Amino acid sequence: EAQVTQNPRYLITVTGKKLTVTCSQNMNHEYMSWYRQDPGLGLRQIYYSMNVEVTDKGDVPEGYKVSRKEKRNFPLILESPSPNQTSLYFCASIGLPSTDTQYFGPGTRLTVL
Amino acid sequence: TQLLEQSPQFLSIQEGENLTVYCNSSSVFSSLQWYRQEPGEGPVLLVTVVTGGEVKKLKRLTFQFGDARKDSSLHITAAQPGDTGLYLCAGGSGNQFYFGTGTSLTVIP
Numbered sequence: 130e131a132q133v134t135q136n137p138r139y140l141i142t143v144t145g146k147k148l149t150v151t152c153s154q155n156m157n158h159e160y161m162s163w164y165r166q167d168p169g170l171g172l173r174q175i176y177y178s179m180n181v182e183v184t185d186k187g188d189v190p191e192g193y194k195v196s197r198k199e200k201r202n203f204p205l206i207l208e209s210p211s212p213n214q215t216s217l218y219f220c221a222s223i224g225l226p227s228t229d230t231q232y233f234g235p236g237t238r239l240t241v242l
Numbered sequence: 243t244q245l246l247e248q249s250p251q252f253l254s255i256q257e258g259e260n261l262t263v264y265c266n267s268s269s270v271f272s273s274l275q276w277y278r279q280e281p282g283e284g285p286v287l288l289v290t291v292v293t294g295g296e297v298k299k300l301k302r303l304t305f306q307f308g309d310a311r312k313d314s315s316l317h318i319t320a321a322q323p324g325d326t327g328l329y330l331c332a333g334g335s336g337n338q339f340y341f342g343t344g345t346s347l348t349v350i351p
Contacts, residue, residue: 133284162339171246171330172285172341179337187338219284231275231332231339233284 131156133234135220141240142210150205150237152220158232160223161203162187163195165216166236172219178203179225210241245269246333246342254348258320263329263345266313271333271340274307274314279328279344288316321349 133154142148154161162177164187174187178197192214194206203222207214220234246267255261265274273292277285289298291307291314298305302325304317314331326349331342 160337164341169343171343172332174338174340177337185337188340221284230287230290233286235284236282 131232133220133222133232135218135234135237137237138235139238141242143242144211145209148207148210148239150207150218150220150239152203152205152234153201154203154220154222154232155201156222156224156232157200158222159200159225161197162221162223162231163193163203163205164219164221165189165214166219167216175205175218210239212241215239215241246331246340248329248331248342248345250345251343252346252348254350255321257322257349257351261318261321261347263316263318263347264313265315265331265342267333267340268312269333269335269340270311271335272311273334274311275332275334275339276305276314276316277330277332279330285330318347321347323349323351325349 136151159180163175164172166172173189175193176195178184184195218237221231223231249264275290276288279285289305294309294311296307302319306315329345333340
């Protein structure tokens with residue numbers, strides 16, 4: 130089954146404790162992206178990657194890091210989480226060159242205390 | 243940041259009624275997508291429109307892309323309880339995507 134998986138689905142942590150949210154897709158997609166969703170603000174793009182070893186900042190990259198060492202994986206790293214990073218996070222992928230369909234993961238709800 | 247504004251933000255209607263959701267921006271997009279999101283899940287793509295003036299129909303849903311490629315609308319005919327959810331529009335520009343704030347639709351049986 131074609132899918133994007135994220136882990137963990139729920140995470141409660143404390144300020145300053147480094148964490149990684151994993152994202153994996155099994156569709157051999159080139160493009161992968163991370164979004165955060167906040168009430169009243171919609172989804173905002175954090176980082177995206179056009180292919181292996183190619184990453185670019187989205188609209189809200191501050192406080193986040195990503196890496197793309199393999200085509201299928203695109204982890205999101207919070208080196209020193211802060212309460213304003215409490216949010217619902219989604220990973221997504223697209224099979225280029227067509228950008229018609231963006232597949233989303235199930236989401237990771239992060240709470241930073 | 244390229245802003246996409248959706249209206250209305252909330253909509254509660256009776257089963258069988260028609261409705262229209264709007265997505266407006268001051269920016270031009272190369273494509274515009276509509277998604278539906280249910281609680282606890284990621285957004286699911288409904289349609290992509292790429293040509294100014296384009297109209298696409300998906301059963302009871304009709305999507306239109308504005309001539310200037312800055313705005314779009316989603317019209318649902320004879321809404322059903324299964325249409326309940328959060329509707330999101332998203333504009334593609336370069337390699338990035340910009341999402342609207344969403345319209346939360348509730349269809350009451």
